[in-house]
Amino acid sequence: MKIALFPGSFDPITIAHVDILNRSLPLFDKxxxxxxxxxxxxxxLSSDQREEMVKTIxxxxxxxxxxxxxxxxxDFCRKINAKYMVRGIRSASDFEYERAIAQINQTMMPEVETILLLSKPEYSAISSTIVRDILRNNGNVSPFVPKEALTFL
Incomplete structure (x- = not known):
């Protein structure tokens, strides 16, 4: 069984995260x-809120x-028997950051491959950090998060 891990803080999850996950689904069994x-x-958001939000979506x-x-x-990859990690990248700086992490992870656990998916252009400006800033300032985040997430925000 091909198992992949899509790691992140998801604080909160965005439509860009959902897009990366949905596009990677055909590649893996789980x-x-x-x-x-x-x-x-x-x-x-608390860990329980984030977990419930992502499970709902x-x-x-x-x-x-x-x-x-x-x-x-x-270590979490070992625990769940994942041989792949999926990560999204929006920019050249994201690529450099993810490349460094992937190389370190490869050294620590050579049997895990990191799969980098480019974000769609329309999602490249969306980040959890920006969404949190909008939320802290009572702005409307509905264009940036899945509709199921709005009840948690």
């Missing part, structure tokens, strides 16, 4: 959306599973 917990990071897709995890992403 994709685990791994919501990384980082105690050093101040999150906008993908409730009708049997190939998608949602799990919280702490620690190294490669």
């Amino acid at each position: 994709i685990v959306i791994g919501i990384g917990l980082n105690s050093a990071k101040q999150n906008f 993908f409730a009708d897709n049997a190939k998608v599973e949602v799990q919280l995890y702490e620690g190294l992403t490669v």
